[in-house]
Every structure is written in C-alpha cells, then in structure tokens.
Amino acid sequence: MNDLMQYIKRVSKATDETLEKLLPPETSYPCSIHKLMRYSTFAGGKRVRPCLLMASYEACGGNFGDQKALAASAALEMFHTFSLIHDDLPCMDDDDFRRGKPTAHKAFSEALAVLGGDALCIAAFEILASIGRVDIVSEMARALGTSGMLGGQVVDIESEGKTVTRETVEYIHHNKTAALICSSVRIGAMLAGASDEVMKNLTSYGNNVGLAFQVVDDILDEESTTEQLGKEAGKDRERGKATYPSVCGLEESKRYARELTDLAWKDISFLGSKGKILHDMAEYIITRIS
Amino acid sequence: MNDLMQYIKRVSKATDETLEKLLPPETSYPCSIHKLMRYSTFAGGKRVRPCLLMASYEACGGNFGDQKALAASAALEMFHTFSLIHDDLPCMDDDDFRRGKPTAHKAFSEALAVLGGDALCIAAFEILASIGRVDIVSEMARALGTSGMLGGQVVDIESEGKTVTRETVEYIHHNKTAALICSSVRIGAMLAGASDEVMKNLTSYGNNVGLAFQVVDDILDEESTTEQLGKEAGKDRERGKATYPSVCGLEESKRYARELTDLAWKDISFLGSKGKILHDMAEYIITRIS
Numbered sequence: 001m002n003d004l005m006q007y008i009k010r011v012s013k014a015t016d017e018t019l020e021k022l023l024p025p026e027t028s029y030p031c032s033i034h035k036l037m038r039y040s041t042f043a044g045g046k047r048v049r050p051c052l053l054m055a056s057y058e059a060c061g062g063n064f065g066d067q068k069a070l071a072a073s074a075a076l077e078m079f080h081t082f083s084l085i086h087d088d089l090p091c092m093d094d095d096d097f098r099r100g101k102p103t104a105h106k107a108f109s110e111a112l113a114v115l116g117g118d119a120l121c122i123a124a125f126e127i128l129a130s131i132g133r134v135d136i137v138s139e140m141a142r143a144l145g146t147s148g149m150l151g152g153q154v155v156d157i158e159s160e161g162k163t164v165t166r167e168t169v170e171y172i173h174h175n176k177t178a179a180l181i182c183s184s185v186r187i188g189a190m191l192a193g194a195s196d197e198v199m200k201n202l203t204s205y206g207n208n209v210g211l212a213f214q215v216v217d218d219i220l221d222e223e224s225t226t227e228q229l230g231k232e233a234g235k236d237r238e239r240g241k242a243t244y245p246s247v248c249g250l251e252e253s254k255r256y257a258r259e260l261t262d263l264a265w266k267d268i269s270f271l272g273s274k275g276k277i278l279h280d281m282a283e284y285i286i287t288r289i290s
Numbered sequence: 291m292n293d294l295m296q297y298i299k300r301v302s303k304a305t306d307e308t309l310e311k312l313l314p315p316e317t318s319y320p321c322s323i324h325k326l327m328r329y330s331t332f333a334g335g336k337r338v339r340p341c342l343l344m345a346s347y348e349a350c351g352g353n354f355g356d357q358k359a360l361a362a363s364a365a366l367e368m369f370h371t372f373s374l375i376h377d378d379l380p381c382m383d384d385d386d387f388r389r390g391k392p393t394a395h396k397a398f399s400e401a402l403a404v405l406g407g408d409a410l411c412i413a414a415f416e417i418l419a420s421i422g423r424v425d426i427v428s429e430m431a432r433a434l435g436t437s438g439m440l441g442g443q444v445v446d447i448e449s450e451g452k453t454v455t456r457e458t459v460e461y462i463h464h465n466k467t468a469a470l471i472c473s474s475v476r477i478g479a480m481l482a483g484a485s486d487e488v489m490k491n492l493t494s495y496g497n498n499v500g501l502a503f504q505v506v507d508d509i510l511d512e513e514s515t516t517e518q519l520g521k522e523a524g525k526d527r528e529r530g531k532a533t534y535p536s537v538c539g540l541e542e543s544k545r546y547a548r549e550l551t552d553l554a555w556k557d558i559s560f561l562g563s564k565g566k567i568l569h570d571m572a573e574y575i576i577t578r579i580s
Contacts, residue, residue, distance in 0.1 A: 024436060024437075028436075029441075030436070030441055030444040030445050030448070032444060032448065033436050033440065033441070033444045034436065037436075086404055086405070086408065089401075089404060091399070091400035091401045091404060092401050092404065109381070110381035111379075111381045111382050111447050112444070112447075114376055114379060114381060114382065114404065115376070115440055115443055115444055115447075117408075118376065118407075118408070118411065118440055119435060119436050119440045121408065121411065121412070122411070122431050122434045122435045122440065123431070123435055123436070125415050125427065125431045126427075126428060126431035126432060126435060128427075129424050129425075129427040129428040129431060130428065132424055133424070134419050134422055134423070134424045134427070135419075137415065137416075137418075137419040137424070137427055138416060138419040138420065141412050141413070141415045141416035141419060142416060144412045145409060145412045145413055145416060146314060146318075146320070146323050146324065146327075146409050146413070147314075150323065150405055150408055150409045150412065151319075151320055151323070153405055154320040154322060154323045154402070154405055155320050157401050157402075157405075158320070158322065
C-alpha cells in the first residue's frame with residue numbers, strides 16, 4: 001500500500017492547493033463566513049473523494065493533476081464539507097467535535113454554520129460550472145438531492161431510535177454516503193470521456209466502495225475510542241442510529257464490508273493494471289477495520 | 291396597472307404549473323422532505339422574480355412561456371424559498387409565520403427545514419443545468435453566494451442590535467435582496483441572447499428595483515399590521531435589524547424608494563414600449579407603500 005499512501009498524499013496536496021486558490025480569502029468581506037468555510041474545509045479530511053475522482057480520471061486516460069479534475073475534486077470536498085457542517089448542527093446529529101476539532105457551530109455560531117454550509121454548496125456549484133460541463137453539474141445535483149445524499153440524510157434522522165430493517169439501513173447508506181462517493185468516481189470518468197460501458201462498471205464500483213465505506217464507519221463507531229475517531233465513539237448506538245452493526249451484528253457487518261470490496265474489485269477487473277489505484281483505494285477503505 | 295395584474299397572474303400560473311411538474315411528488319420516498327419542499331414553495335409567494343425574468347425575456351425578444359424561461363423561473367422561486375426557510379430558522383430570524391402560515395421548521399421540524407432548504411437549492415441547480423446553459427448556472431451561483439445573497443445575510447445577522455451606517459444597510463440590501471432580483475432580470479435577458487449593452491442597462495435596472503423592493507419591505511414592517519403582512523409586524527425594530535427607516539427615518543426611506551424607481555425607469559427607457567411590463571413592475575413594487 002506504499003504506492004497508495006504516496007498517491008493519497010499527492011492528491012491531497014493538489015486538492016488543498018486548489019481549494020486554497022478557489023475558496024474566498026479570510027480577509028474578504030464578510031470575513032466570518034469565509035473563515036468558517038476554510039476552517040471546516042481544511043479540518044483534516046482524508047480527501048477520499050478527490051482520490052477516487054483522480055484515480056478514475058487517470059484510469060480512463062486523463063492526466064494526473066489536470067485543472068478540470070482538480071477543480072472538480074475541490075468542489076467535491078466542498079460539497080462533502082457542506083453536508084458535514086449541516087449534519088453536525090444541534091437540530092441534526094448535534095456533534096461538538098469532528099476530526100478532533102470543534103464543529104463549525106461550536107467554533108463560530110449556529111447561524112453562521114447554516115449559512116457557511118449553504119455557501120460551500122453554492123460555491124462548489126460555481127466551481128463545477130466554471131469547468132463548462134453542464135452534465136457534471138446535473139450529475140452532482142442528482143447525487144446530492146433527495147434521490148441521493150439528502151434523501152439518505154432524511155431517513156437517517158427519521159430512523160433514530162426506531163427498529164429498522166436491513167433494507168432501510170441499506171437505503172440510508174446507499175444514499176447518504178455512497179451517492180457522493182460514487183459520483184466522485186463517475187465525474188472522474190466523465191471528465192476523461194469514458195464510454196457508457198466503462199461508466200457502467202465504474203458506477204457499480206463506486207456504489208460498492210461507497211457502501212463499504214459507510215459499513216466500515218459504522219463498525220469503527222462501535223469498536224474505536226474517541227481519540228482514534230476524532231469524534232465521540234459509540235454515539236451511533238447511544239442515539240439509536242440505524243447502522244449495519246445494529247441490524248446484523250458486527251461479524252456480519254465485517255463479512256459484508258469484505259464482500260462489497262470483492263465486488264468492487266470485480267467491477268474494475270477490466271481495467272487491468274490501469275485500475276491499480278482504484279483497487280488499492282477499495283482495500284484502503286476496508287483496512288481501517290482490519 | 292390592470293395589464294400588469296393580468297401579467298402577474300399569467301406568470302404565476304405558468305410558474306406554478308412548472309413547479310408542480312418539476313418538484314418531486316409528495317408521495318415520493320422520503321415523503322416528508324418532498325412535502326416540506328412543496329409546502330414552502332406553494333405558500334403564496336407573489337412570484338415577483340419569475341415576473342421580472344419573463345418580462346426581461348420578452349423585452350429582449352423571447353416568447354412568453356418558453357420552456358427554458360419557465361424552468362429558470364421555477365428555479366428562481368426555489369432558490370428564493372430555500373433562502374426564506376433558512377432565514378426563518380430559530381438560530382437565524384426565528385420567525386414562526388411567513389405569508390400567514392407556520393414557517394417550515396414550525397410545520398415540520400428544524401432538522402427537516404435545514405435539509406428541505408438544502409434540497410430546494412440543489413434541485414434548483416439541477417433544473418438550471420437541465421436548461422443546458424452553464425453561464426446561467428454561474429450567474430446564479432454568484433448571485434446566491436457570499437459575494438451576493440449569503441454575504442448580505444451574514445452581515446444582516448451580525449448587525450442585529452448594533453448601530454450601523456447607511457453604507458452597511460446598503461450592503462445588506464444590495465446583496466441579501468437585490469442580488470437575486472437583479473439575477474432574475476439578467477437571466478431573462480441571457481436566455482433571450484441580449485447584447486452586452488442591453489445587459490448593462492438591465493443589470494442596473496435590476497439592482498435599482500431590487501434595492502427599492504427591500505426599502506419598501508423595511509417601510510412595510512414599520513407601518514403595517516401583522517394581518518396585512520402575513521408575518522409579525524414591527525419585528526425588525528424589535529430585533530434591532532439594520533433597516534433604512536432605522537438609519538434614515540421613514541420619510542427619507544420613502545424618498546429613496548421613489549428615487550430608485552425613477553432610476554430604474556431611466557435604465558429601461560431605451561426599450562420604449564417593449565419595456566412596459568418592466569416599467570410597471572418597478573411601479574408595482576413601490577405602490578405597496580403608497
């Protein structure tokens with residue numbers, strides 16, 4: 001996995017440099033919201049989505065670090081950060097810490113966290129539009145909306161404290177988490193001009209990796225300490241969240257994460273050695289628990 | 291003004307029919323968020339932005355009711371509704387009523403109001419993208435972001451209870467309200483393929499009308515009853531909001547609204563009779579106080 005760690009570092013660096021350029025400076029009026037946008041975006045995320053986008057872009061013939069791919073990567077991180085800021089609000093998951101730092105509404109204010117989340121979402125659409133590809137704007141809006149991320153988010157909130165079926169958990173995770181991860185992979189391929197057949201396989205890969213990512217997150221919430229997570233551990237259980245471990249137990253959750261990774265690998269076997277980074281990314285996501 | 295009232299009715303009807311088609315049905319899973327999106331969008335707004343868009347589109351040679359102009363009008367109302375839902379939240383203006391009906395977080399929940407606002411914003415971008423004009427997506431994102439509506443919103447919140455200058459009130463109103471109204475006029479012209487020169491004049495018109503709209507709103511908050519407004523009257527003063535009447539008094543505010551309307555009329559004088567509806571719209575906005 002040494003190659004992959006190098007790759008993640010390179011993508012993170014390039015994405016952060018792009019975000020640095022594209023986000024409004026903290027000194028720009030009104031300063032408070034621009035400070036919040038940068039505070040949350042540079043809070044130490046692993047840049048998983050940019051890595052998947054760039055790996056997919058390269059696997060389909062794009063060149064590492066092309067401007068359009070970097071702009072799309074930066075936009076994806078901003079959409080992701082927007083969702084985290086709103087997720088953490090007192091009326092939602094009510095989290096005080098994220099990645100070991102106070103959440104946006106704690107470090108600033110609730111009003112500014114609502115507006116700062118909105119601002120990141122809107123600025124990210126502006127960046128996507130600047131790429132000049134209206135199909136990518138559509139793709140992203142679909143992945144984020146009520147038939148994607150926000151739909152999953154609603155059912156997640158509404159399922160709290162209730163007994164839910166495995167199908168409901170699958171719906172939540174498929175939409176809340178996998179939709180945006182899958183779009184990262186798809187947008188990389190779209191930018192590189194991939195064929196419909198390639199797109200179909202990469203979409204399946206993205207969904208499997210995205211689901212695996214959330215199953216692993218659920219497992220980590222049960223098995224890790226607060227220090228390891230950078231946020232309060234065991235909070236899912238405490239709040240009665242609909243998670244895989246809560247509906248099928250830890251062992252079955254681990255088996256399922258493994259199965260999803262195997263399926264993801266099959267999806268990209270057609271890429272041969274060009275799919276190495278995508279292969280290793282799938283492995284990387286699951287090794288967080290092994 | 292009889293012609294204008296007919297025009298407003300026609301645009302409202304066409305916009306509402308388009309919204310009816312484009313918004314996800316209430317029966318679509320997860321139902322709660324789709325109910326909220328429709329509840330707030332169909333809460334009885336005056337559809338001022340769609341009227342300005344369509345009037346500008348027609349003045350520049352477009353045909354009433356063209357599909358792209360209607361889709362953009364629907365998107366504008368959704369962006370506007372998104373901003374109202376988040377504005378009304380307890381951590382923001384904390385309003386219980388809007389247009390005589392309970393606000394979204396009162397009728398549903400705070401969590402759903404945050405997510406429902408997000409969902410309207412994202413769905414509106416999806417609709418704009420479906421028009422196929424990436425320049426219109428950019429235009430809209432700029433008008434909504436921190437150098438537009440959200441910037442005004444931040445300074446509005448942060449100015450509460452403070453003594454502010456007329457320049458600060460101007461900044462707030464120019465961004466919080468006028469940016470989106472100005473974009474309505476601009477997008478109509480962009481869809482009709484207006485020249486740079488026409489665009490410049492219509493941009494000035496849009497800014498003047500947008501500012502006048504907010505000055506009038508400030509005056510109405512001071513002079514109307516709660517029944518007339520459909521929301522609690524006198525609330526701006528109670529919360530120490532930065533308004534025109536608070537920094538320059540009622541008489542000067544009325545004079546200024548009149549001046550802005552005259553300026554708006556000058557901006558569109560080049561249109562001659564083709565600018566009749568835009569002319570009457572500017573008058574309509576100010577007659578709410580006369």
